[in-house]
Amino acid sequence: MPPSSSHFQVNPSSGVPIYRQLMDQVRALVASGRWAEGDLLPSVRQVAQDLQVNQMTVSKAYSLLERDGVVERVRGLGMRVNQKSPKGTVKERQSELRPLLEQVATQAYQLALTPEQVLAALESLFKERGHE
Amino acid sequence: MSEPMLELRGVTKSFGHKSVLEDVELSLPAGSVLGLVGKNGSGKTTLLKCALGLQRPQQGDIRILGESAWELSAAGKERLGYVPQKIDLQPWMKIRQICAYTGAFYPRWNKPLVERRLRDWELNPEDRVGLLSVGQTQKLAFILALGHEPDLLVLDEPAASLDPVARRQFLETVLDMVGERTVLFSTHITSDLERVADRVAVLKDGKIVHSSELDELKDRVKRLHVQAATPLPNGAFRVPGMLQAKVTGNEAVVSVQDFTEDLPERIAQQWSASVSVQDLNLEDIFLELHHE
Numbered sequence: 001m002p003p004s005s006s007h008f009q010v011n012p013s014s015g016v017p018i019y020r021q022l023m024d025q026v027r028a029l030v031a032s033g034r035w036a037e038g039d040l041l042p043s044v045r046q047v048a049q050d051l052q053v054n055q056m057t058v059s060k061a062y063s064l065l066e067r068d069g070v071v072e073r074v075r076g077l078g079m080r081v082n083q084k085s086p087k088g089t090v091k092e093r094q095s096e097l098r099p100l101l102e103q104v105a106t107q108a109y110q111l112a113l114t115p116e117q118v119l120a121a122l123e124s125l126f127k128e129r130g131h132e
Numbered sequence: 133m134s135e136p137m138l139e140l141r142g143v144t145k146s147f148g149h150k151s152v153l154e155d156v157e158l159s160l161p162a163g164s165v166l167g168l169v170g171k172n173g174s175g176k177t178t179l180l181k182c183a184l185g186l187q188r189p190q191q192g193d194i195r196i197l198g199e200s201a202w203e204l205s206a207a208g209k210e211r212l213g214y215v216p217q218k219i220d221l222q223p224w225m226k227i228r229q230i231c232a233y234t235g236a237f238y239p240r241w242n243k244p245l246v247e248r249r250l251r252d253w254e255l256n257p258e259d260r261v262g263l264l265s266v267g268q269t270q271k272l273a274f275i276l277a278l279g280h281e282p283d284l285l286v287l288d289e290p291a292a293s294l295d296p297v298a299r300r301q302f303l304e305t306v307l308d309m310v311g312e313r314t315v316l317f318s319t320h321i322t323s324d325l326e327r328v329a330d331r332v333a334v335l336k337d338g339k340i341v342h343s344s345e346l347d348e349l350k351d352r353v354k355r356l357h358v359q360a361a362t363p364l365p366n367g368a369f370r371v372p373g374m375l376q377a378k379v380t381g382n383e384a385v386v387s388v389q390d391f392t393e394d395l396p397e398r399i400a401q402q403w404s405a406s407v408s409v410q411d412l413n414l415e416d417i418f419l420e421l422h423h424e
Contacts, residue, residue, distance in 0.1 A: 012326035015411025017347040048310070052303060054165060055310045056330045060347070102397055106406040110361050 003035045003081075005042040005050040018053055022061035030070055030081055041071060041079040135198055137162050137284050137314040138183055143192030145178055152178045153189065154338045160331075163311050167325035167346075168318040169418060170335035176318040177217055179335065180288050183316070184214055197284060210238060213282035217289045219273045223262025227272060230261055231279070238280035246279045253301060266293040274302065285309070287317035291324050303328055322414040332414070334421055341421060342389075346414070353417045354391040358384040360405035371399050376423045387412075387420045 007029060010021050029035040044062060048055040062079050065071045071079045108118045138160040145153040152175045160166050170176050181187040183194055185201035194201035197208045204212075221230055227250065235241035250257060253271045255264075264272065270293050277285065291299045306315055306328050319325055325332065326346070333343040342349060356371070358364070359382060366379040373390030388395065396407040412420065 013323050013413045013415070015350060015413045015416065017350045018326070019347055048307065052300075052307060053327050054307065054330050056164075057347075102400065103406060106400050109404065110406075 003039050003041050005047040008051060010051050018057045019061040023065055026065055027070060035081050037081050037083050039081045040077060043078055134162055136160055137197060139195045141193045143182060143189045143194060145182055145189040152338050156340055158333055158340055158343060160314060160316055162314050164331050165310060165315040165329045166331040166333060167329035168333050168335060174335045175338045176335055177288055180286055180318060184286060211283040213277035213285040215273045215277045215287045215290055219269050221261050225261050227255055227259050228257035234276050235279060241280050246275055249275045267295060267298060270294060271298060283313055285313060285315045289319060290317050291321055322418055326414050352391050353389050353412055353420060355387045355410040355412055357408045358399060358405045360403050375420050
């Protein structure tokens with residue numbers, strides 16, 4: 001299915017800024033494979049028109065996705081889904097985990113568990129699932 | 133970066149003893165759409181009128197389209213479109229006549245565009261201005277303000293009297309202008325603003341309490357839910373950049389205006405609590421900023 005602005009769903013009165021809603025959705029569409037490598041994204045103008053949002057908002061989302069390596073700018077064609085798999089560096093991937101880890105840290109503190117004890121629990125969980 | 137389309141510095145305006153604007157600073161970059169929000173009586177209309185050189189502030193400097201607002205040249209005025217809140221059009225004219233009359237003042241009047249918009253907005257050129265409804269009058273004033281394709285468009289509560297269909301048309305029209313023209317509009321309808329505006333300024337009691345990109349405002353104003361293992365001190369519970377806090381036993385709901393990624397962790401450590409972050413929409417933010 002070629003990318004189209006009908007794949008987007010934005011809610012302007014949600015607390016999440018529209019550019020971030022768009023970024024999250026492009027990431028999800030790419031990760032799920034609905035948008036394949038090399039597919040061209042709908043143009044900024046088209047998306048702005050179809051979703052009735054400010055063009056600058058769409059353009060901001062696209063630029064940030066480009067910075068993150070999810071899409072790349074092709075001269076004269078627009079944006080396309082990046083051919084390199086957008087895994088990101090270890091640091092970037094770690095930062096994705098951070099919100100969850102924050103909760104773990106808080107709860108561990110409240111339960112008076114040491115970092116070693118938490119890591120041991122995490123390790124046994126990894127073993128259980130077979131990915132070491 | 134080119135010169136701002138509009139810039140207010142230290143603008144103070146009062147009527148008699150009543151102070152309306154206090155040391156207002158505002159800058160509007162070319163190509164942006166700025167939504168000016170504030171409660172009734174916060175000074176929005178006065179700010180717009182001062183910006184256009186229709187009222188003179190006691191203090192401060194206002195530059196519009198590179199000129200002093202109070203001494204704006206005819207050439208400058210030709211690049212300006214304005215729809216006031218109280219629309220005052222000649223009631224005895226027909227729509228067709230008022231279009232011709234207004235167009236006569238502008239060398240670059242786009243007659244076909246005006247005629248097309250009248251059709252799109254379902255206004256009959258043969259109708260008399262005085263017999264139009266409030267909403268129809270607002271539409272007509274908007275069309276007239278756009279007839280000369282101004283570089284800067286200033287709208288005072290443009291969508292207040294429009295029905296949902298007309299409001300959508302209005303938003304579409306403004307969105308079509310993005311990038312090419314600069315728009316400043318005041319409103320208290322925050323949902324309109326969230327679609328079209330890329331910048332927002334919040335006017336409270338005559339002062340600009342916030343001015344930034346809309347996204348930045350949403351990134352900075354958050355509500356935090358704090359859950360501690362032991363009761364939190366009511367009154368003594370404070371976090372940096374706090375707007376308001378409500379403490380009930382082990383829980384606190386607190387809104388902040390300078391949210392940073394590390395804030396939840398800092399609060400978590402200080403109060404031995406778990407902290408979750410809630411995003412707020414513009415209406416929530418507006419209410420949080422106006423909490424007394």
